[in-house]
Amino acid sequence: MFIKTAGLILRRSLYKESSLVLTVLTSSQGKLTVLARGARRKGSKLAAATQTLALAELTLFSQKGRFTLTEARTLTLFEGLREDIERFALGSYFAELLEAVADEDLPDPALLSLGLNALYALSEGNRDPELVKAAFELRLCCQAGFEPAVGACQVCGRQAMADPLFDLQGGTVACRGCGGQGVTLPQGALAAMRHIVSCDPKKLYSFALSGPARQRLCSLCEGYVLTHLGESFRTLDYYKSLKVSL
Numbered sequence: 298m299f300i301k302t303a304g305l306i307l308r309r310s311l312y313k314e315s316s317l318v319l320t321v322l323t324s325s326q327g328k329l330t331v332l333a334r335g336a337r338r339k340g341s342k343l344a345a346a347t348q349t350l351a352l353a354e355l356t357l358f359s360q361k362g363r364f365t366l367t368e369a370r371t372l373t374l375f376e377g378l379r380e381d382i383e384r385f386a387l388g389s390y391f392a393e394l395l396e397a398v399a400d401e402d403l404p405d406p407a408l409l410s411l412g413l414n415a416l417y418a419l420s421e422g423n424r425d426p427e428l429v430k431a432a433f434e435l436r437l438c439c440q441a442g443f444e445p446a447v448g449a450c451q452v453c454g455r456q457a458m459a460d461p462l463f464d465l466q467g468g469t470v471a472c473r474g475c476g477g478q479g480v481t482l483p484q485g486a487l488a489a490m491r492h493i494v495s496c497d498p499k500k501l502y503s504f505a506l507s508g509p510a511r512q513r514l515c516s517l518c519e520g521y522v523l524t525h526l527g528e529s530f531r532t533l534d535y536y537k538s539l540k541v542s543l
């Protein structure tokens with residue numbers, strides 16, 4: 298059976314002499330493992346569309362639960378990412394997160410859309426990459442079922458909180474005076490978190506933050522991902538190593 302679907306190449310592994318095994322987030326089948334025969338051969342028509350972080354229209358041949366790529370047409374390569382090693386590394390981290398959260402064979406258009414919008418935002422280059430990272434991390438956690446309850450103090454129920462604290466494990470906020478536990482959450486970071494968890498997906502990156510509040514938001518969103526989705530991500534370590542050395 299042939300299937301035509303849009304797919305984002307999350308990861309590629311070398312296979313045999315000239316082939317690739319791709320991990321693809323597709324619009325119609327969720328996450329798939331796809332064999333791309335001869336994709337590394339010189340002049341292969343599959344070469345462009347099978348690069349990491351390429352979005353392509355894929356024609357797949359499916360047999361007994363295995364998928365082979367027969368045709369691929371590149372829709373976008375997110376060129377802005379390929380011009381900047383740091384942004385490409387960050388995009389690769391987004392891909393690893395999407396892979397961690399996506400289900401095999403279960404379509405999740407909202408997840409694909411979240412991933413693509415994050416890559417567009419990074420690729421266009423007019424947004425603060427660290428804020429794109431923070432917003433993507435937190436919103437991804439929401440879609441994976443770990444939405445933090447940041448709307449009001451866990452104890453007194455007030456939305457306008459004095460000296461709020463964020464509990465990474467519990468994903469809750471509480472005023473210090475109410476006996477809250479966790480990390481100090483500047484008001485600007487709290488407002489940004491509320492925006493990220495509840496805004497229209499199209500507005501996800503439409504916020505600004507600077508100074509210590511920005512720093513805290515970034516460290517908390519990353520900490521939240523590591524606490525709820527996994528202990529470590531190889532691509533995140535790589536991105537951080539670049540930031541230190543550049």
Ligand SMILES: [Zn+2]
Binds near residue numbers: 453471
């Ligand atoms: Zn309170």
